[in-house]
Amino acid sequence: NINKERLFHTLSKSSEIGAIPGKGLKRLALSDEDKEMRDIFKGWCQEAGLTLRVDDFGNMYGRREGKKALPPVVLGSHLDTQPEGGRFDGILGVLLALEVVNTLNDHNMETDRPVEIVNFTNEEGARFEPPMLGSGGVAGVFDQEYVYSRKDREGHSFLEEMQRIGYKGEEENRLGDFHSFLELHIEQGPVLEEENKQIGIVEGIQGISWMGVTITGEADHAGPTPMHLRKDALMAAAEIMHNMEKKIANTEVTVTVGKISASPDTVNCVPGEVYFTVDIRSTDDQLREGAVEQARALISEVCHERQVDVETAELWETEKIDFGKGIIDAIEKSVETLGYSSRRMVSGAGHDAKYINNIGPTAMIFLPSVNGKSHVPSELTLDEDIISGANVLYQTVLALAEE
Amino acid sequence: NINKERLFHTLSKSSEIGAIPGKGLKRLALSDEDKEMRDIFKGWCQEAGLTLRVDDFGNMYGRREGKKALPPVVLGSHLDTQPEGGRFDGILGVLLALEVVNTLNDHNMETDRPVEIVNFTNEEGARFEPPMLGSGGVAGVFDQEYVYSRKDREGHSFLEEMQRIGYKGEEENRLGDFHSFLELHIEQGPVLEEENKQIGIVEGIQGISWMGVTITGEADHAGPTPMHLRKDALMAAAEIMHNMEKKIANTEVTVTVGKISASPDTVNCVPGEVYFTVDIRSTDDQLREGAVEQARALISEVCHERQVDVETAELWETEKIDFGKGIIDAIEKSVETLGYSSRRMVSGAGHDAKYINNIGPTAMIFLPSVNGKSHVPSELTLDEDIISGANVLYQTVLALAEE
Numbered sequence: 001n002i003n004k005e006r007l008f009h010t011l012s013k014s015s016e017i018g019a020i021p022g023k024g025l026k027r028l029a030l031s032d033e034d035k036e037m038r039d040i041f042k043g044w045c046q047e048a049g050l051t052l053r054v055d056d057f058g059n060m061y062g063r064r065e066g067k068k069a070l071p072p073v074v075l076g077s078h079l080d081t082q083p084e085g086g087r088f089d090g091i092l093g094v095l096l097a098l099e100v101v102n103t104l105n106d107h108n109m110e111t112d113r114p115v116e117i118v119n120f121t122n123e124e125g126a127r128f129e130p131p132m133l134g135s136g137g138v139a140g141v142f143d144q145e146y147v148y149s150r151k152d153r154e155g156h157s158f159l160e161e162m163q164r165i166g167y168k169g170e171e172e173n174r175l176g177d178f179h180s181f182l183e184l185h186i187e188q189g190p191v192l193e194e195e196n197k198q199i200g201i202v203e204g205i206q207g208i209s210w211m212g213v214t215i216t217g218e219a220d221h222a223g224p225t226p227m228h229l230r231k232d233a234l235m236a237a238a239e240i241m242h243n244m245e246k247k248i249a250n251t252e253v254t255v256t257v258g259k260i261s262a263s264p265d266t267v268n269c270v271p272g273e274v275y276f277t278v279d280i281r282s283t284d285d286q287l288r289e290g291a292v293e294q295a296r297a298l299i300s301e302v303c304h305e306r307q308v309d310v311e312t313a314e315l316w317e318t319e320k321i322d323f324g325k326g327i328i329d330a331i332e333k334s335v336e337t338l339g340y341s342s343r344r345m346v347s348g349a350g351h352d353a354k355y356i357n358n359i360g361p362t363a364m365i366f367l368p369s370v371n372g373k374s375h376v377p378s379e380l381t382l383d384e385d386i387i388s389g390a391n392v393l394y395q396t397v398l399a400l401a402e403e
Numbered sequence: 404n405i406n407k408e409r410l411f412h413t414l415s416k417s418s419e420i421g422a423i424p425g426k427g428l429k430r431l432a433l434s435d436e437d438k439e440m441r442d443i444f445k446g447w448c449q450e451a452g453l454t455l456r457v458d459d460f461g462n463m464y465g466r467r468e469g470k471k472a473l474p475p476v477v478l479g480s481h482l483d484t485q486p487e488g489g490r491f492d493g494i495l496g497v498l499l500a501l502e503v504v505n506t507l508n509d510h511n512m513e514t515d516r517p518v519e520i521v522n523f524t525n526e527e528g529a530r531f532e533p534p535m536l537g538s539g540g541v542a543g544v545f546d547q548e549y550v551y552s553r554k555d556r557e558g559h560s561f562l563e564e565m566q567r568i569g570y571k572g573e574e575e576n577r578l579g580d581f582h583s584f585l586e587l588h589i590e591q592g593p594v595l596e597e598e599n600k601q602i603g604i605v606e607g608i609q610g611i612s613w614m615g616v617t618i619t620g621e622a623d624h625a626g627p628t629p630m631h632l633r634k635d636a637l638m639a640a641a642e643i644m645h646n647m648e649k650k651i652a653n654t655e656v657t658v659t660v661g662k663i664s665a666s667p668d669t670v671n672c673v674p675g676e677v678y679f680t681v682d683i684r685s686t687d688d689q690l691r692e693g694a695v696e697q698a699r700a701l702i703s704e705v706c707h708e709r710q711v712d713v714e715t716a717e718l719w720e721t722e723k724i725d726f727g728k729g730i731i732d733a734i735e736k737s738v739e740t741l742g743y744s745s746r747r748m749v750s751g752a753g754h755d756a757k758y759i760n761n762i763g764p765t766a767m768i769f770l771p772s773v774n775g776k777s778h779v780p781s782e783l784t785l786d787e788d789i790i791s792g793a794n795v796l797y798q799t800v801l802a803l804a805e806e
């Protein structure tokens with residue numbers, strides 16, 4: 001049904017934007033590379049005859065009118081990447097959405113409902129924390145002021161950067177009433193591959209808590225300062241990290257320390273200050289909240305014992321969500337019609353669909369990740385799986401657009 | 404004897420160079436701030452009638468001729484600081500050396516031996532690792548090529564930066580034959596203050612080992628990757644750091660992890676690579692070498708168990724040294740004559756005197772550090788202790804210059 005050549009052309013072109021040899025893709029939200037990718041995507045939307053609009057969060061929408069003035073079927077994901085990210089996370093869902101529209105065009109297919117494809121801003125949260133600022137913005141989870149004032153490491157704000165790259169649009173362009181939202185994404189985990197399934201039908205997304213921890217001890221000279229007089233912020237952090245892994249993480253709760261920095265950060269200084277982040281996830285909100293409590297208690301206990309100060313800040317919290325039964329069933333029907341193997345599953349990663357689910361019927365389609373790898377240069381989803389995904393997406397859109 | 408007003412004027416002037424409000428001094432070796440301080444010091448040397456020369460490591464020497472053509476008495480230390488350093492570490496020894504010369508001038512004192520004052524380049528090792536590159540260079544511990552090729556975090560080399568700030572001199576200007584080398588420095592530890600002594604007579608310097616550790620696991624998405632499938636480089640580092648503190652450090656061996664960085668360094672990525680440094684010190688070389696062995700074994704064991712790769716690099720190693728009895732006695736005699744309280748001690752920090760001791764008679768004078776603090780903005784040595792130090796230095800130089 002779909003045009004493989006065209007699809008893999010867009011995928012291979014997009015894999016060049018932000019590419020750093022040996023380091024995957026670096027297409028951080030609202031960076032020059034993001035702008036370059038957005039401009040190319042804009043061109044492709046225009047070639048496909050879509051009407052483009054950009055909202056006040058930089059989210060881009062390409063609209064194909066339907067026969068009737070009904071709320072649209074919306075599909076898409078995000079174009080931004082991690083700092084050393086892969087070629088599929090996010091963008092695959094945008095390019096397959098584009099391919100769906102192009103295939104409708106190929107067949108001169110007129111749908112009852114309009115179809116809109118979308119690119120949400122800053123899904124990764126790698127440049128501006130927390131993730132999913134664009135989708136969270138339109139879903140009313142984050143207000144405009146909050147989103148605009150998020151800052152990257154260098155102190156540049158979301159608003160400044162959005163203006164700088166020329167993608168600040170209008171509030172009235174935000175995602176309006178919609179019939180259904182579909183996000184196709186790579187799984188980013190090992191389950192589909194392990195079980196040899198072609199398609200994941202995503203029923204929900206687990207809950208996520210992010211914490212920033214700042215430990216303030218006392219910087220000192222590494223030479224003449226005896227061990228018992230130190231207030232070493234990094235040794236406190238090491239004890240906390242090690243015990244979080246041993247005592248809090250388990251098969252149902254993941255704990256990740258992704259970012260760490262020490263100050264003054266020279267070989268011969270006892271670190272006086274350390275900052276690190278904690279990412280805690282579970283499909284069970286109670287387990288997650290319990291783990292967050294345990295982590296807080298552990299942090300306090302270790303810091304109290306070592307007589308160092310500590311401040312923890314909640315950076316992000318999102319509960320487990322369940323997608324709408326109607327759309328899940330529609331996806332499952334397409335999968336069955338097409339004869340693909342599949343399983344239902346809960347997503348371990350956050351996605352724009354999580355927030356869009358707050359404002360309308362939503363579900364997701366997952367494709368297998370080779371070795372379960374994601375957020376790394378070796379991220380890979382096989383061509384044949386991408387084609388299966390495109391077909392499922394196309395069939396599902398066709399069905400939903402006639403509802 | 405000495406001129407307090409002049410002395411505290413130079414100290415207060417130098418405390419402005421590289422000052423960052425709330426963050427102490429940042430006068431990293433061969434930076435613009437180091438150049439500014441060097442230029443001012445050069446001016447002061449000229450005002451004092453000294454003949455200035457700069458060697459091929461950027462070390463600066465100011466010479467006052469003696470009555471006889473004998474090897475000089477040399478005294479000095481370094482002008483560079485840590486990234487958030489104090490106002491006394493290093494520079495106090497240079498400014499008191501200058502004050503000694505100025506006092507000789509005040510009294511029209513002609514000494515038998517020439518007197519040279521010196522500023523050694525990159526003592527701290529904060530910008531270019533390892534420390535004491537300038538003194539190690541002239542002492543033949545490091546060859547020119549090694550020193551020149553040291554790089555800072557941004558990749559700028561020692562040679563480039565020395566040329567850029569205009570302080571690359573000639574090889575023939577290096578420290579020549581000398582009668583004695585005296586370095587006055589702050590203690591940087593708590594001993595003198597605790598025991599209420601005015602002067603530390605330094606008999607030697609403990610041994611130091613620096614190691615760089617790179618752990619390579621696998622980066623992964625923090626969400627969908629179950630704990631048991633992770634190869635988390637940071638959790639491996641945390642286990643190592645915590646166990647080094649618990650099992651290797653003790654009252655005779657210090658262990659410090661001063662620098663750490665994780666990659667890709669975003670909240671939702673399991674770190675695939677971590678780099679950290681280990682600084683191990685002891686006054687007993689066997690204990691230090693044993694601790695280094697233990698650290699290596701611990702690192703291998705943890706990384707083997709977690710199936711992550713690891714590489715350790717030796718960044719620096721220097722053995723415990725003992726200063727020459729003759730100069731120690733000369734210092735002690737001045738201290739007694741002046742009636743100050745004192746104790747003999749071994750330095751916990753490395754100093755230029757450590758390497759200069761390899762090529763001629765050397766010893767050090769320590770002054771108390773308030774709260775034992777150093778390498779931090781709160782570093783403090785009291786005015787009255789500085790004056791005592793200046794007097795001891797002056798008396799000792801007078802004695803040595805007539806030997």
Ligand SMILES: NC(=O)NCCC(=O)O
Binds near residue numbers: 131
């Ligand atoms: N899909 C994805 O990688 N999203 C980033 C948000 C998260 O950390 O789960």
Ligand SMILES: NC(=O)NCCC(=O)O
Binds near residue numbers: 753
């Ligand atoms: N004095 C001083 O802080 N030197 C730096 C070298 C060391 O780490 O001991």
